[in-house]
Amino acid sequence: MPLESAVQRISSRLSRVGRLPLLSRVSEPSAHAVSEQDAQGFLRSQKLAYDCAVAIGRELQPGWTERRTADLMDVYLRDHGVKTFFHHSFAWFGDRSSFQGFRHYWDFMPSRSRRLEEGQVVILDTAPVVEGYAGDIGFAFAKHPHAELARARSLLLAMRQELLDLFSGPAPTKEIWAKVDQRIREQGFQNCHEKYPLGALGHRLHRVPLPNLRGVGIPFTLHAYWSLLSRGLFPEVLGPWHEGEKEGLWAIEPHFGNERFGIKFEEILIVKDGQAAWLQEDPPHMKLPEGFY
Amino acid sequence: MSLRQKNATLRGLSTGWWSSSEPAPGKPILFFIHGFPDDAESWRPQFELFEQAGYPVIAPYLRGCGPSEPASDRVRYSRDAVVLDHLEILREECRTWGEREVVVIGHDIGGMHAWTLARMLGPRLKGLVLVNAPDVGQLLRRVTRPKQVAKSSYIPVFLVRGIADRWFGPEADRSVRFARKKGGLTQPLPLPGDVSSLLEHYRAAFRDFRRVLFQKPDLVRAPVLAIAGKDDAFLEVPTQQEFKGYADKVELRVLEGNHWLQIEQKDQVHRLIQRFVEGASHAS
Numbered sequence: 001m002p003l004e005s006a007v008q009r010i011s012s013r014l015s016r017v018g019r020l021p022l023l024s025r026v027s028e029p030s031a032h033a034v035s036e037q038d039a040q041g042f043l044r045s046q047k048l049a050y051d052c053a054v055a056i057g058r059e060l061q062p063g064w065t066e067r068r069t070a071d072l073m074d075v076y077l078r079d080h081g082v083k084t085f086f087h088h089s090f091a092w093f094g095d096r097s098s099f100q101g102f103r104h105y106w107d108f109m110p111s112r113s114r115r116l117e118e119g120q121v122v123i124l125d126t127a128p129v130v131e132g133y134a135g136d137i138g139f140a141f142a143k144h145p146h147a148e149l150a151r152a153r154s155l156l157l158a159m160r161q162e163l164l165d166l167f168s169g170p171a172p173t174k175e176i177w178a179k180v181d182q183r184i185r186e187q188g189f190q191n192c193h194e195k196y197p198l199g200a201l202g203h204r205l206h207r208v209p210l211p212n213l214r215g216v217g218i219p220f221t222l223h224a225y226w227s228l229l230s231r232g233l234f235p236e237v238l239g240p241w242h243e244g245e246k247e248g249l250w251a252i253e254p255h256f257g258n259e260r261f262g263i264k265f266e267e268i269l270i271v272k273d274g275q276a277a278w279l280q281e282d283p284p285h286m287k288l289p290e291g292f293y
Numbered sequence: 294m295s296l297r298q299k300n301a302t303l304r305g306l307s308t309g310w311w312s313s314s315e316p317a318p319g320k321p322i323l324f325f326i327h328g329f330p331d332d333a334e335s336w337r338p339q340f341e342l343f344e345q346a347g348y349p350v351i352a353p354y355l356r357g358c359g360p361s362e363p364a365s366d367r368v369r370y371s372r373d374a375v376v377l378d379h380l381e382i383l384r385e386e387c388r389t390w391g392e393r394e395v396v397v398i399g400h401d402i403g404g405m406h407a408w409t410l411a412r413m414l415g416p417r418l419k420g421l422v423l424v425n426a427p428d429v430g431q432l433l434r435r436v437t438r439p440k441q442v443a444k445s446s447y448i449p450v451f452l453v454r455g456i457a458d459r460w461f462g463p464e465a466d467r468s469v470r471f472a473r474k475k476g477g478l479t480q481p482l483p484l485p486g487d488v489s490s491l492l493e494h495y496r497a498a499f500r501d502f503r504r505v506l507f508q509k510p511d512l513v514r515a516p517v518l519a520i521a522g523k524d525d526a527f528l529e530v531p532t533q534q535e536f537k538g539y540a541d542k543v544e545l546r547v548l549e550g551n552h553w554l555q556i557e558q559k560d561q562v563h564r565l566i567q568r569f570v571e572g573a574s575h576a577s
Contacts, residue, residue, distance in 0.1 A: 059380045061415025063511070075373040079304055079366075112508075 034249050034270050038133070039279060042205065042249065042268055045128060045135030046280055052076045052089075053124040053139040054284055058291060060143065062118050066091040066110035069124070077128045084215030086127035086134040086205065086224045094120040097140065098257030099195045109219065121149055121261035129223060132211040136203075136251040138266030139284055141292040149293065152256070152263045155187050157286070159254050160265065160278070167250075167269060167276035173242040177201050181240070184256040192262045193255040199239035202252035203228070205268065246271045249279075296344055300360050303381040306369065309333075309360025310353035310382055311340065317347030321394040321419045321570065324383070324410065325352040328401020328426070329494070330461055330469045332359045332485040335400065338559045339566065348570075349390050353382055355403070357490025370493035371501060372409040372429075379410050396570050398422040400555055401527075402494055405429045408539075412511040421540070422518045422566055425525055425552050429498050430505045431535050432528075441529040451495045462489040475526050477551020480559075513540040518569040520562060522550040544569070 034042075056073050073089035090108065092099075093116045102108060116122065119142065127136035142149050159180065166176045180201060184191045193201050208223040215221035228236045235244040238252075248271060255264035268279035284292070295314040300307060311333055323343050325336035333352040340350040354361040356370055356378060368374055387393065396419050399407025404426020411421040427435075435441040451457045460468040466484050473482065498505070517540040521530050536543040546565055550558045 055377075058384070059377075059413065061413065061417065063415045063514075064413070065511075068511070072373055072377065075368070075371065076304075076377060078368050079374055079377065081366075 033247075034272065038207065038249075039270065041131060041133035041207070042135060043279055045130040045133045046137055046268055046283075048077065048080055048082070048130055049126050049128055049135045049137040050139065050280075050284055052080075052126055052128070053137060054289055054292075057122065057124055057139070057141060058289075060116060060122065062116050064116050065112055066093055066096070066114050066116075067112040069116075069122075070110040073124065073126050077126065082128040082130060083212050084129045084208070084223050085221050086129060086136055086208070086227070087220045088215075088218060089124070089126040090219065091125075092123045092262070093117070095260055097121050097123040098190060098192050098259070098262030100259060102195055105197065119144055119146065121146065121263070123262060123264060125264075125266065127224075129208050129211050129215070132207045132209075134205045134208055134224070134227070135268075136205060136253075136266055137283070138253050138255070138264045140263040140265070141288065143291070143293070145293050146261075148258075149261060149263060152189070152261075153285070155189075156254065156256075156263055156265060159183060160267075163252060163254070163269065164276045164278070167246055167271050168274060173238055173244060173246055174240060177238060177240050177242065180254055184254075187256075189256040189258055191255075192257050192264070193253060194240070196253075196255075198234070198237045200237045201254060202238040202250045202269070204231070204236040205249055205251045206231075246276075247274075296341065296350070298360070299385075301385060303378055303385070306356070306364055306378075307360065307362040308353070308356075308378060308382065310351055311337075312351045312386055313344045313349045316344075316349030316390060320348045321396050322349045322351060322383070322386070322390070323570065324379070324395055324397045324407075325350065326379075326397070326399040326403035326406050326410070327352070327355060327358075328399070328403040329491045330465065330472055330485065330488045331401070331482070332488070334483050334485070335553070336398075336555060338480075339398075339555050339563060342563055343567075346567075349386070349393065351382060351386055353379060355406070355491060355494065357493055358485065358488055363490040363493075367493055367497065370490075370497040372406060372498065374497075375406050375494070376409045376413055379406070380413065392417075394419040396420045396422065398424070398566065399426045400424045401426055401552070402491075402498075405498060406494075408510075408513070411513050411515070418513070418515040420516045420518065420569060421513055422520070422569060424520045424555050424562065425522055425528055426519075427528065427531060427535070428510070428539060429501075430510055431531070431539065433502065433505060434535070435529060438529055444525075444527050444529065447527075448495060451492050452499050454496070457492055458489040461487070461492065463487055465489070473553070476553055477522070477524065477526060477557060478553040480553075480556045482553075482556060510539055512538065515542075516569070516572070517543045518546065518565065519543060520546045520548060520554055520565060522552060522554050523547050524550065525552050527552050 069091035070089040123140045125138040250269045252269045253266035327335045357363040397407045404423045408428045
């Protein structure tokens, strides 16, 4: 197919960039083989990111804008020593948490005008780099009991287990994408992660070079662009057409919703010798902290 | 009296504040934020009186001052970082007191932190009191007022690292006495010691000038009481017009006096704040 061959050609050319003589020295090896030390590094980054989302989520009040919320998350992370990000923080409220009406890349940016209203669902998503390890989390919640969200969360947590089975099984990655999509639609929800750039259900995460260099770029930093582009981009993003290895480390972010709200989680999944396991056993969406629904 | 000084490691840094130990139920928290070159003691004449009346009071030491250790990373002095510290202090106290509404009260540069905290509290905010304390944006917009420019001529000096730090560093007592004398403080107030780290609050606010000048501030919808000194050596008397876009309901009171009204006009300021707090409570 012309599109597939074009994707392969672009991907191949992009991945040559990372192998250029000087540039290859600043590019960490691919995370396809994840050592125990690396796993602990990524875990630290994930935990800090989740701590941030919970801390800011706890303070979140009606009237806060998405932009203010995201900025405070970045401030929290900077206060904890983060110098750069894979991407800066996002906050989406209400129907924006399911990307209603999003058409352009900049629609995803936290809004300066959207203010949190009582009872709305919130998604906080942030990706700090800690000691060179990029983390990426997504956390959906409401500040008051929300029956619809609770039902969606049950489906999301069931999907968390199903993803382990899929990644441990023989299905190729694009089939995994299709199965998740089918599952979402069967339950009467819209697939929201298909609206992410390249329809990402997930993406690779790597150690980033020069982590003490302050991150430039909005919302993804140059560190992120380098990380993905120098490895060919397309094999790094698990979209509906993905072809490539399952082994190694992924940030997996199933995201679905309806016209009123969306729900997601984003966690690191490590596939080693054909067996998949979540890096973190106890992220906040598994057992919601007090005051979160 | 049941005031106690508390210390805790909040967000990785040792932070100190005064708080009540036995507040009466149902009363809103009064959160007092001091200015420069002061510490939390500058609010004692007020918070002691309110504490005796059963109000839960909190009076933090700003980052870099007294028991609130200075931060090596200057980002910790930004208004956003300080507001996260203050929210953390509120959370600590509300574990014992239960969730309560809050009246935020600021003096001098404590006022800019008071505005920031007020904007973050949502429906919990009952009111905002500013004593000799414009918001950063209001002060910057006074650049068209020559008298204010003259009164603020010390600020550019504060922004340059190394100059004012010597004056307000280990031998700060003389400089603090000078500043207080200029600001009309005649009542005794303990000297705070080395307050050079407080200069970082000015510098952080300046680094944020793009957001201050070009972004519309969030409107504070709770009542605001602004108390100004007619003869304030550092600040021109504000106008009602200055608050447009900042707050819905502003009561402006101009008193005879200079820059440390909460001490020099202690009883008058106390009555104004008390009436405001009771009025805000009844209005809820």
